[in-house]
Amino acid sequence: MSSRVEIVKNFYNQIDEDGRLTRSRHGQLEFASTMHYIHKYSANKAKILEVGAGTGRYSIALAQEGKNVTAIELVESNLAILKENGKNIDSLKAFQGDATDLSRFADDEFDTTLVLGPLYHLYDDKDVNKAIDEAIRVTNPGGIIMFAFISVFAIMYANYLQGNWSIGEEENFTSDYKVRHFKEQLFTGYDIVEFENLFLNKPVEWITTAGTDGMLEPIEDRNDFEIPEKDFQAFINWYLNFSEKRELLGNTNHLLYICKKKDKVQ
Numbered sequence: 001m002s003s004r005v006e007i008v009k010n011f012y013n014q015i016d017e018d019g020r021l022t023r024s025r026h027g028q029l030e031f032a033s034t035m036h037y038i039h040k041y042s043a044n045k046a047k048i049l050e051v052g053a054g055t056g057r058y059s060i061a062l063a064q065e066g067k068n069v070t071a072i073e074l075v076e077s078n079l080a081i082l083k084e085n086g087k088n089i090d091s092l093k094a095f096q097g098d099a100t101d102l103s104r105f106a107d108d109e110f111d112t113t114l115v116l117g118p119l120y121h122l123y124d125d126k127d128v129n130k131a132i133d134e135a136i137r138v139t140n141p142g143g144i145i146m147f148a149f150i151s152v153f154a155i156m157y158a159n160y161l162q163g164n165w166s167i168g169e170e171e172n173f174t175s176d177y178k179v180r181h182f183k184e185q186l187f188t189g190y191d192i193v194e195f196e197n198l199f200l201n202k203p204v205e206w207i208t209t210a211g212t213d214g215m216l217e218p219i220e221d222r223n224d225f226e227i228p229e230k231d232f233q234a235f236i237n238w239y240l241n242f243s244e245k246r247e248l249l250g251n252t253n254h255l256l257y258i259c260k261k262k263d264k265v266q
Contacts, residue, residue: 003183004121004122004123004124004127004183005074005098007121007183007184007186008074008075008121008186009074009075009076009077011186012075012077012078013075013077017054017055017078017081018054018055018057018078018081018085020054021057022057024216024217024220025216025220025225025227025232026213026214026216026217026220026253027213028232029212029213029214029216029235029236029239030212030213030253030254031057031058032236033210033211033212033213033236033239033240033243034058034116034146034148034212034256035058035061036240037146037210037212037256037258038058038062038112038114038146041112041144041146041207041258042111042112042144043111043112044067045067045111046067046068046110046111046112046144047067047068047070047109047110047111047112048062048067048068048069048070048110048111048112048113048114049069049070049071049072049102049105049109049110049112049113049114049138049139050062050069050070050071050072050113050114050116051072051097051099051102051113051114051115051116051118051131051134051135052072052073052074052099052115052116052117052118053071053072053073053078053082053094053116053117054073054075054078054082054116054117055078055081055082055085056071056073056081056082056085056086056092056094058114058116059071059082059086059092059094060082060085060086060089060092063086063089063091063092064089066091067091068091069091069092069093070092070093070094070095070105070110071086071092071093071094071095072094072095072096072097072099072102073094073095073096073097074096074097074098074099074118076096079094079095079096082094098118099115099118099119099122099130099131099134099135100122100127100130100131100134101130101134102134102135102137102138105138106138107137107138108137108138108139108140108141108143109138109139109140110138110139110140110143111139111140111143111144112139112143112144112145112146113135113136113138113139113143113144113145113146114145114146115131115132115135115145115146115147115148116146116148117148118131119131119147119148119149120148120149120150120187120188121183121186121187121188122188123181123182123183123185123188124183128198129198132147132198132199132202133202135147136202136203136204136261139261140261141261141262141263141264142260142261142263143260143261144207144258144259144260144261145204145258145259145260145261146256146257146258146259147256147257147258147259148212148254148255148256149189149190149195149254149255149257150187150188150189150190150253150254150255151189151190151191151192151249151250151251151252151253151255152172152173152179152188152189152190152191153189153191153250153251154189154215154217154218154250154251154252154253155168155172155187155189155253156168156169156172157215157218157251158217158218158253161218171185172185172189179191179194191250192209192246192249192250192255195209195255195257196209196257199257199259203261203262204259204260204261204262205259205260205262206257206258206259207258207259207260208244208258209244209249209255209256209257209258210243210244210249210255210256210258211243211244211248211249211252211254211255212243212252212254212255212256213252213253213254214239214243214248214251214252214253215251215252215253216253217253
């Protein structure tokens with residue numbers, strides 16, 4: 001049986017992760033929406049940690065804005081691209097590491113912590129809570145933490161409407177329609193409230209839950225799909241005005257849970 005880490009590394013060693021946020025409209029919308037929320041809630045001079053930084057699309061963009069950014073990435077091939085693309089940026093540091101163990105960092109070290117990928121690939125309750133607790137631990141009291149996750153319903157819409165619905169249903173739901181999480185899924189999805197409930201007993205204050213790419217991924221497969229460049233910025237602006245509407249969140253593929261670390265009790 002392969003370990004979680006082996007499964008994740010094998011997957012990312014075979015795909016073009018560096019182009020994921022640029023080669024499609026849903027990727028471009030995800031990047032624009034996520035950057036919008038980072039800019040909205042993170043101070044201009046914030047010291048930022050990105051956990052699960054991939055090839056560095058966010059870390060490099062933020063460092064190029066002059067922010068002090070530290071990036072952690074599990075997959076060596078992704079990390080190599082991140083380091084190459086960011087090699088001339090003095091305010092960017094990058095290390096290999098796992099979201100479940102941030103022991104290289106002290107408590108309360110960062111103003112903003114971004115966990116924008118690891119929870120797609122964590123299945124065991126113990127590991128999920130480790131990743132959440134570590135992100136909270138290294139963040140300053142009053143600091144902002146953003147956790148990306150995937151809607152299980154969007155997984156179904158995006159991947160299992162091509163005559164393979166029963167396969168997706170078996171992979172993602174139990175016989176009584178409870179959401180399933182296991183490492184061989186590779187990507188695990190959540191019910192929105194289920195994910196939010198992971199934080200009920202954590203020392204954080206919920207700010208918002210927002211979608212970042214809407215329903216574009218399954219729609220983009222249509223032959224008649226088109227958002228020309230002249231319309232795309234208007235579409236982004238429109239989407240951001242509705243990205244936090246509760247009734248739309250389950251249909252959104254990628255989402256952000258945004259919270260603030262509580263101040264320490266004196």
